[in-house]
Structure formats: C-alpha cells, structure tokens
Amino acid sequence: xxxxxxxxxxxxxxxxxxxxxVGIDQPDVFKRSPTSEGQSIDYAPxxxxxxxxxxxxxxxxxxxxxxxxxxxxxxMIFIGKPRLFTRLSPxxxxxxxxxxxxxxxxxxxxxxxxxxxLTFLGYYSHGxxxxxxxxxx
Amino acid sequence: xxxxxxxxxxxxxxxxTVDVCVIGSGAGGAVAAKELAEAGLSVxxxxxxxxxxxxxxxxxxPEMLHxxxxxxxxxxxxxxxxxxxxxxxxxxxxxxxxxxxxxxxxPILDKWxxxxxxPELDRVEATLGVKQIxxxxxxxxxxxxxxxxxxxxxxxxxxxxxxxxxxxxxxxxFLGCRESKPGIGKxxxxxxxxxxxxxxxxxxYSNCHAELIRxxxxxxxxxxxxxxxxxxxSSSNHRLxxxxxxxxxxxxxxxxxxxxxxxxxxxxxxxxxKNLHLHPAVFVGGIFDDVIDAHQGITQSYYVNHFLExxxxxxxxxILMPAFGSPVLVAASMPAFGHEHRxxxxxxxxxxxxxxxxxxxxxxxxxxxxxxxxxxxxxxxRGDRALLVEGMVNAARLLFAAGAREIILxxxxxxxxxxxxxxxxxxxRGIVSNDMLIASSHPQGTLRMGSHPRHSVVDTYGExxxxxxxxxxxxxxxxxxIGIPPTLTIAALADRIARRLAVNWPL
Ligand SMILES: Cc1cc2nc3c(=O)[nH]c(=O)nc-3n(C[C@H](O)[C@H](O)[C@H](O)COP(=O)(O)OP(=O)(O)OC[C@H]3O[C@@H](n4cnc5c(N)ncnc54)[C@H](O)[C@@H]3O)c2cc1C
Numbered sequence: 099x100x101x102x103x104x105x106x107x108x109x110x111x112x113x114x115x116x117x118x119x120v121g122i123d124q125p126d127v128f129k130r131s132p133t134s135e136g137q138s139i140d141y142a143p144x145x146x147x148x149x150x151x152x153x154x155x156x157x158x159x160x161x162x163x164x165x166x167x168x169x170x171x172x173x174m175i176f177i178g179k180p181r182l183f184t185r186l187s188p189x190x191x192x193x194x195x196x197x198x199x200x201x202x203x204x205x206x207x208x209x210x211x212x213x214x215x216l217t218f219l220g221y222y223s224h225g226x227x228x229x230x231x232x233x234x235x
Numbered sequence: 236x237x238x239x240x241x242x243x244x245x246x247x248x249x250x251x252t253v254d255v256c257v258i259g260s261g262a263g264g265a266v267a268a269k270e271l272a273e274a275g276l277s278v279x280x281x282x283x284x285x286x287x288x289x290x291x292x293x294x295x296x297p298e299m300l301h302x303x304x305x306x307x308x309x310x311x312x313x314x315x316x317x318x319x320x321x322x323x324x325x326x327x328x329x330x331x332x333x334x335x336x337x338x339x340x341x342p343i344l345d346k347w348x349x350x351x352x353x354p355e356l357d358r359v360e361a362t363l364g365v366k367q368i369x370x371x372x373x374x375x376x377x378x379x380x381x382x383x384x385x386x387x388x389x390x391x392x393x394x395x396x397x398x399x400x401x402x403x404x405x406x407x408x409f410l411g412c413r414e415s416k417p418g419i420g421k422x423x424x425x426x427x428x429x430x431x432x433x434x435x436x437x438x439x440y441s442n443c444h445a446e447l448i449r450x451x452x453x454x455x456x457x458x459x460x461x462x463x464x465x466x467x468x469s470s471s472n473h474r475l476x477x478x479x480x481x482x483x484x485x486x487x488x489x490x491x492x493x494x495x496x497x498x499x500x501x502x503x504x505x506x507x508x509k510n511l512h513l514h515p516a517v518f519v520g521g522i523f524d525d526v527i528d529a530h531q532g533i534t535q536s537y538y539v540n541h542f543l544e545x546x547x548x549x550x551x552x553x554i555l556m557p558a559f560g561s562p563v564l565v566a567a568s569m570p571a572f573g574h575e576h577r578x579x580x581x582x583x584x585x586x587x588x589x590x591x592x593x594x595x596x597x598x599x600x601x602x603x604x605x606x607x608x609x610x611x612x613x614x615x616x617r618g619d620r621a622l623l624v625e626g627m628v629n630a631a632r633l634l635f636a637a638g639a640r641e642i643i644l645x646x647x648x649x650x651x652x653x654x655x656x657x658x659x660x661x662x663x664r665g666i667v668s669n670d671m672l673i674a675s676s677h678p679q680g681t682l683r684m685g686s687h688p689r690h691s692v693v694d695t696y697g698e699x700x701x702x703x704x705x706x707x708x709x710x711x712x713x714x715x716x717i718g719i720p721p722t723l724t725i726a727a728l729a730d731r732i733a734r735r736l737a738v739n740w741p742l
Contacts, residue, residue, distance in 0.1 A: 121577030150297040154307050157608070192573055199572065199647045207647070207669035208315040215672070218566035222580075223296040 102152035119217040143220035242442035242462035250476040253277040257483040261327015263709030264485030265424035266729035272435035274737030284324030286441035292411035299410040316668035326425030334396040335720040336365040342545040355727035363397035374532025383637030389541035397422040448498040455482040455705040485709040488678040493609040501701035508601040512716035513675035518568035519630035520588035521639025529560025558588035570649040591626030594718030645671035682711035697732035
C-alpha cells in the first residue's frame with residue numbers, strides 16, 4: 099500500500115480504528131478496481147483517508163496525526179489498560195473509544211468526532227457511486 | 236477573446252493594469268464581474284481555486300471535497316463544533332449548492348434599509364434561469380417531508396431553482412454537476428455569469444490567491460496575488476500585481492474579512508470580521524418501512540417555512556429542509572460508532588432526514604492568526620440553542636406524522652425515539668458542542684453594510700466607509716442573518732452595487 103502521509107505504523111492504527119468505528123472486522127474489503135473506465139484504483143479505506151489527509155492544509159494534517167497518536171497511547175489513562183489501542187481486545191477497544199465519545203471534555207469529544215467522521219469518509223465513499231453503490235451495506 | 240488563465244501554468248511574475256479587480260468568482264464576484272465588464276470597464280477576476288471542468292467531476296467524495304471546498308470541506312469554528320462548507324474554484328459555493336433560489340423577504344429588506352430589490356432580483360433570476368420545480372421532479376424524500384408537513388397542518392413550499400433540465404442525480408448537486416453547462420443542469424455562476432463576464436472582455440485568473448489589497452491615501456489601488464497557490468499543488472510560486480482604480484472584494488464571508496485584516500486595511504469602527512452568522516443546521520432522521528432512497532432525484536425541492544415568520548420577528552426562526560442522502564454525509568450525521576452505527580447504516584435506503592436550519596441571532600467573529608489564516612469564533616446563544624432544540628422536536632414530530640417508525644437523533648450516544656413521549660430526552664440533552672454534527676453552509680455578515688461607520692464596514696452600496704474604491708459584493712454584506720438560502724440576495728446586491736459603481740465611473 100503506497101502511503102502519502104501516514105507512516106506504516108500510523109496506517110495500522112488507522113486500519114484498526116476504521117474497523118472499530120465502522121463496526122466491521124476487515125477494513126480492507128474494498129481493495130478492487132471499481133471505476134467504469136477500468137482504472138485500477140486502490141479503494142482500501144486507509145488509502146483513501148491517507149490520500150485525503152495528504153492534501154489537507156499543513157495545520158489540519160498535523161492535528162490529525164497528533165489525534166491518532168493520542169488515541170494510540172492513552173488506554174492506560176482512560177481505561178487503566180497498560181496497552182496500546184491497537185493491542186486492545188475488541189471489547190476493550192469499544193469501551194476505550196466510548197470514553198472519548200462521551201467525555202466531559204470538549205476537546206476529547208472533538209478528537210473522537212474528527213477521527214470517527216474521517217473513517218466514515220474513507221469507508222463509505224469507496225467506489226464510484228457515492229449514492230447508488232451500496233456495496234458497503 | 237475569452238480568457239481564463241490558470242495561475243499554476245505561469246512561470247514568471249506578472250503585472251496587470253485594469254479599471255476593476257474582482258476578488259472571488261462566486262455568487263457575489265461573478266455577478267459584479269459581468270455587470271462591470273458589460274458596462275465597458277476593464278475587469279480582472281482573481282479566483283483562488285480551479286477553473287472546473289464539470290465533465291471531469293467524479294462521484295468520489297474525498298476527491299471532490301478537495302476540488303470544490305476550502306480545506307477539503309474540513310473548515311470548522313475554532314472549537315471544532317461547527318463544520319463550515321465553503322466553495323473554492325470558479326463559481327465559488329454555487330458549484331456545489333443545492334439551487335434553491337429564494338427571493339429576499341420584504342421584512343429583511345426593510346430591516347436592512349433597502350427600499351426595493353425587485354429589479355435586481357428579476358435580472359438575476361433571468362440570468363440564472365430560475366424557475367419553479369415541476370411536481371414530477373419532487374423526489375420521494377421531499378414528498379415524504381411534504382406529507383408530514385401537511386399532516387401537521389404546517390406551511391411548506393416547493394421552491395424555485397436555478398437549474399436547467401438535468402438527470403436529477405442528486406449526488407451531483409453536492410459533488411458538482413457533471414452536466415452543468417449554459418441552460419443545462421446546475422446553473423451555477425461558472426456557467427452563467429462568468430462566461431458572460433468573459434464574453435464582455437473580463438479576464439479571469441484561476442489558481443490565483445489574492446494575498447493583499449493595496450491602499451494608498453485612503454484609496455484602493457490594487458491587489459497582490461500568489462499564482463498557482465491552492466491548485467493541485469503544482470504551485471508556480473509567482474506573483475501577480477494588479478494596479479486598478481477599484482477593488483471588489485467577494486471572497487466569501489470568511490475569506491473577505493480575512494483578506495481585509497491580513498492587508499491591515501483601516502477599520503475605524505472595529506467592525507471587520509464581526510457579526511458572523513452561520514445558519515447552523517442539525518440533522519434529525521427518521522427510519523421508514525418503505526424505501527426512501529434519499530440520494531436519488533433533486534435533493535432539496537421542498538422546505539418547511541412554518542417556523543420562520545419574518546413579519547413577526549425578522550431576527551429568528553428556522554426552516555426544516557430535506558437532508559442530502561449520500562452515504563458519507565448520512566454516516567457522519569448519525570449517532571454512535573461501531574456495530575451500533577453500522578446497524579443504523581443498514582437502514583440507509585429507508586432514512587428520510589431533515590435539517591433544522593437556524594436563522595441565528597447568535598453572532599461570531601472572524602479574526603486572523605499570526606500566519607494570516609482565518610480563525611472563526613462562534614458560540615450559539617442560549618436562546619438559539621433552545622430554538623434548535625425546538626426545531627429538532629418539530630422535525631421529529633413531522634417525521635412521525637410522515638410515517639417514521641423511529642427517529643434518529645444526531646447525538647454521539649444513540650437515543651432511539653419511538654414515540655412523542657420520548658421527546659423530553661431532546662429537551663433535557665439540548666445542544667452540546669462536539670456531541671453532534673452541526674453544519675453551516677451560509678456564512679454571512681462579516682463586513683456588514685449600513686449607513687453609519689461606527690456600526691458597519693461598508694455603505695448600502697457596498698463601498699467601504701474607510702477606503703475609497705473598495706467595494707464588497709458577497710455574503711459578508713448582510714447586516715443580519717437572512718434566514719433563507721442566500722444566493723439570490725447576494726447576487727442581487729452584487730448587481731445593485733456593480734451597476735451603481737459603473738454609473739459613477741470614473742470614481
Ligand atoms: C452545501 C451547500 C449548499 C447550498 N445550497 C444553497 C441553496 O440551495 N440555495 C442558496 O441560495 N444557497 C445555497 N448555499 C449557499 C450559497 O452557495 C452561498 O451562500 C453563496 O455561494 C455565497 O456567495 P459568496 O459570493 O459570498 O461566496 P462564494 O460563492 O463562496 O465565493 C467566494 C469565492 O472567492 C474565492 N476566494 C476566497 N478567497 C480568495 C482569495 N484570497 N483570492 C481569490 N479568491 C478567493 C473562493 O474560492 C470562492 O470561489 C449552499 C452552500 C453550501 C455549502
């Protein structure tokens with residue numbers, strides 16, 4: 099997978115985050131060549147997100163990278179598990195994400211929503227038809 | 236000769252001398268450019284974004300967000316709580332807007348001290364080909380909303396649009412209309428006013444970012460722009476220096492005050508950037524037994540204006556509008572995450588949703604940071620929060636009346652609403668920032684017009700109180716929130732200002 103902005107380690111965090119946010123086990127389901135012109139495009143959500151973030155203004159890109167790292171490193175603080183986010187069991191990951199989603203602190207909710215909606219952008223926009231293509235259903 | 240020059244193709248510094256330099260080519264800039272060029276003035280238009288080729292628009296949201304919007308559609312208020320969509324490229328926000336063409340309500344004109352805008356509105360409607368939407372074009376989503384509205388005994392209306400015959404594909408309204416050309420598909424500024432401005436002799440630089448408005452002895456004398464910036468990163472890094480006798484600022488309600496402040500132009504009344512209104516909008520969805528397929532057909536043809544009584548109160552109220560149904564936007568508007576969210580998305584084809592679009596009394600401010608980037612401050616007042624909550628409750632009532640079996644609220648935590656007896660949850664929870672998606676498509680008011688320099692930035696004909704020869708013709712002009720889709724009003728004001736400028740030429 100050719101990445102433009104995220105490092106392979108960050109892409110791994112992103113992949114697990116996509117699976118958790120979207121509620122699927124396998125985030126790379128859309129690796130295929132979907133355009134009518136027969137172009138070969140990698141539609142893995144991680145690649146879509148990486149490409150999208152790479153084109154954002156520098157400040158925004160930096161914030162997203164920081165948010166991803168915070169997410170990765172904070173299970174100890176918020177659910178008392180001395181593990182990285184990517185090493186949590188699915189149940190713990192869900193409980194951990196919920197602490198962000200429902201935090202009293204606006205900034206944590208903001209990070210949650212930013213990452214959540216970014217994963218949705220990557221996942222639900224695959225393929226050509228942002229509308230009629232319901233293959234994600 | 237018809238001229239669009241792509242800034243990113245230019246490999247040297249350039250200078251131009253014209254009568255008028257227009258900054259921005261959206262609803263306000265395009266109209267000003269055409270009117271001035273047709274009046275015989277030499278006009279140059281600077282547009283930061285691309286000159287779009289509609290046939291190349293794809294259906295891939297991440298790509299189109301970058302092509303059509305500032306910051307890839309991720310521009311937000313400083314606290315991240317409101318997402319502000321602003322168009323970038325020739326045609327500005329009219330390229331991705333939903334084509335509601337609504338005339339300025341009389342009570343708003345009275346409040347703004349504008350005696351009559353009908354001649355200008357008529358001209359704009361004729362140029363944009365505005366017409367009533369046929370019954371046959373009202374899609375299932377809009378019919379369901381109308382059914383609910385009628386069952387409630389409320390007032391709603393099938394609107395008029397600036398749209399020629401089209402495939403009613405819906406997606407193209409938000410991600411760019413592939414069919415758009417003069418008379419066909421979306422009649423945005425890039426296929427209506429801009430070609431006419433160019434035919435009349437105006438010259439347009441795309442990928443050309445105005446960085447500084449030059450003022451000498453209290454008069455606007457030119458603009459300095461960066462060529463190639465904001466294109467697909469094939470930046471040329473050269474400059475364009477424009478010498479002119481008048482500058483028309485039409486970069487939109489965020490970027491216009493930004494440019495004013497960055498250029499350190501006079502602001503004696505300390506009004507620049509203030510009075511920002513956003514028309515914040517929140518989503519309320521309903522799950523129906525029948526298939527809605529909200530992504531098919533014209534997204535927004537009908538809306539409920541029962542709660543906008545401008546004769547009684549010109550400063551507040553709300554509209555209930557059908558919400559665009561692309562998977563990405565529906566996903567982002569829904570509550571929850573993980574399996575709970577997925578379960579909701581499995582109902583995608585059965586969801587009809589409304590946006591509660593607030594005619595906001597709250598106002599914010601655009602300032603610039605040390606890099607010259609805009610920082611957008613805005614907080615909803617207690618009264619406006621209460622009104623949004625009331626709007627959410629009424630949206631839910633309408634959806635139930637239309638046959639919804641469950642209401643989906645936009646809060647992060649999923650709170651299913653199965654009957655009206657559950658509505659107290661909405662009232663208790665209220666509006667909490669970063670707990671739901673709040674979206675703004677209509678920023679306005681940041682360089683407001685008025686007769687007094689202490690309370691406004693420009694006069695009622697758009698000229699800056701403190702800088703001669705500097706005119707504003709975009710949504711920044713609005714003295715207060717307008718409460719309705721604003722494009723026709725912006726265009727009509729631009730027409731009025733440009734014609735007056737042409738009549739008074741030379742300044
Ligand atoms: C999703 C969506 C749907 C909408 N639907 C409707 C609708 O149905 N009906 C309706 O009436 N309104 C609608 N609107 C709102 C409407 O499109 C805008 O209010 C209107 O286009 C604003 O006009 P403007 O001239 O102020 O700014 P814009 O149209 O945004 O134009 C500003 C232009 O200036 C350019 N610019 C900015 N900075 C610079 C710079 N420094 N140098 C050079 N160029 C610059 C921008 O790139 C842009 O092209 C919608 C908006 C959105 C986002």
